[in-house]
Amino acid sequence: MKDLALHILDILQNSVTAGATLIELQIDEDPDKDEYRVKFTDNGKGMDSEMVKNVTDPFFTTRTTRKVGLGIPLLKQNAERTGGKMTIQSTQGQGTEVDVVFVYSHIDRLPTGDIPGTLALTVSSYPAIEFVYTHTTPFGTFIFDTIEIKETLGDLPISNPQVIAFMKDLIRDNLEEIKAS
Amino acid sequence: MTKITSLADLRKIKSDVEAKMSLRERSETPESMVQIRVAMATCGIASGAKIVMDYMINELDKRSIPAVVTQTGCMGYCYAEPTIEVTRPGHQPLVFGYVDAKKADQIIEKYIKNGELLDGIIPVNYENIEGKQ
Numbered sequence: 001m002k003d004l005a006l007h008i009l010d011i012l013q014n015s016v017t018a019g020a021t022l023i024e025l026q027i028d029e030d031p032d033k034d035e036y037r038v039k040f041t042d043n044g045k046g047m048d049s050e051m052v053k054n055v056t057d058p059f060f061t062t063r064t065t066r067k068v069g070l071g072i073p074l075l076k077q078n079a080e081r082t083g084g085k086m087t088i089q090s091t092q093g094q095g096t097e098v099d100v101v102f103v104y105s106h107i108d109r110l111p112t113g114d115i116p117g118t119l120a121l122t123v124s125s126y127p128a129i130e131f132v133y134t135h136t137t138p139f140g141t142f143i144f145d146t147i148e149i150k151e152t153l154g155d156l157p158i159s160n161p162q163v164i165a166f167m168k169d170l171i172r173d174n175l176e177e178i179k180a181s
Numbered sequence: 182m183t184k185i186t187s188l189a190d191l192r193k194i195k196s197d198v199e200a201k202m203s204l205r206e207r208s209e210t211p212e213s214m215v216q217i218r219v220a221m222a223t224c225g226i227a228s229g230a231k232i233v234m235d236y237m238i239n240e241l242d243k244r245s246i247p248a249v250v251t252q253t254g255c256m257g258y259c260y261a262e263p264t265i266e267v268t269r270p271g272h273q274p275l276v277f278g279y280v281d282a283k284k285a286d287q288i289i290e291k292y293i294k295n296g297e298l299l300d301g302i303i304p305v306n307y308e309n310i311e312g313k314q
Contacts, residue, residue: 006226013221017254063222063255071223114231121234125252152191156198159249161242166194170186 001074003113004038010071011040011098012122017062018044018096022130025119029104029137029181035084036102036109036181043095052090075100082106112181116171119144123167124159133171140178144171215241215248215293216268222255229281230263236282237265240289248293258303267292276303 001007008025015023020042028037047055054060056076061069076086083103090096102109123131123146133144149167150158157163219225219234234250241248258264261278267288268274277288278301291297 001223001227006231009221009231010223010226013252013254066255066257066259069223074223117231117235121231121238121252148188149191152188153195156195159251160198161238162194162198163191164238166186166191170191173186 001078001110003111005113005115005118007071007075007078007110008038008115009118009122011075012118014071014098015040015042015044015096016122016126016129018042018046020044020095020129022132025131025133027115027133027135027180029135031104031138034104036104038100038102040098041095042097046092046094046096047090048092052088055088056086072098078102078108078110081108115175115180116168119171120164120167123149124164127158135175135178135180137178137180142171142174142178142180144174213247213270215246215270216266216274217241217248217250218253218256218266219250220254220256220258220262220264220266221252222259224255224259225262225264228262232282233263233265233280233285236285237289240286241293244289246289246293261303264303269293269296272296274305276305277301278303 001010012023012025022043024041026037026039026041028035030037055072058068058070058073061067063069072088079086079100079102083106084101086098086100088096088098119131119133131144131146135142146158153163217237219230219237221230221234234252237250241250253266256264256266256276258276258278263280264276264278265280265285265288266274266276269292275292277284277299280288284301287299291299
């Protein structure tokens with residue numbers, strides 16, 4: 001994948017497939033600790049400990065159309081390339097947490113990419129799922145919560161193209177405000 | 182210095198959009214709108230499906246074509262990514278492969294607007310003389 005936003009798009013899909021109704025994405029930029037951390041938390045159907053071990057294997061997948069599942073292994077590789085790591089915790093029937101840490105200063109850390117677009121696309125494709133995105137930098141924290149957005153929208157669908165454009169602008173402007181990289 | 186977008190702007194968009202929406206549009210059911218599903222599994226995303234999805238959402242809105250564009254998982258055509266499935270109201274779904282922005286434009290103009298078939302359709306349904314296999 002060319003950038004981090006595409007990985008995020010990919011892993012969020014995993015949470016959707018697991019039947020989550022609430023998906024949280026937390027990005028923490030901590031140059032002092034030299035960490036760029038991305039954490040996905042969902043309340044989907046989770047995995048047993050056997051599956052947690054298998055999920056980082058590129059030849060393991062839950063889908064029936066293909067025998068490879070590259071999303072997690074590729075992200076893990078990209079994290080480890082910077083000297084970081086990925087940990088996955090899951091409880092069957094309750095949910096899963098995927099925690100990825102990149103070394104902030106490493107030259108191989110992927111460019112961030114279009115996070116506003118990625119979030120807006122995902123959120124609008126799954127109107128029944130709630131998403132909470134929190135982004136923290138040394139300059140501040142931005143929280144994007146679809147519960148708030150949908151309350152304001154009333155019965156205007158979140159998939160309306162102007163709403164999608166609005167969400168992109170909202171996220172982009174606020175990320176600029178906290179000097180997200 | 183630009184103002185930061187906030188929820189107050191969203192309320193304004195809501196009233197703008199509702200004012201412009203015609204009565205017919207308001208009562209439009211999903212069945213009467215074109216359904217487009219963009220395959221967004223790892224293979225799709227890595228080959229540029231996000232660009233196709235962004236393009237579709239913006240262009241269909243610009244050309245005032247009522248449509249619902251959503252993400253879907255792997256449809257199995259990883260060799261032909263990016264792929265999209267287009268369902269015109271009352272018609273069978275058609276899957277197009279190797280879609281980029283240019284192809285997406287052709288799909289909108291030719292297939293969605295006029296029902297003209299294009300190259301690059303991936304056959305999904307098979308029917309013989311007696312009916313479906």
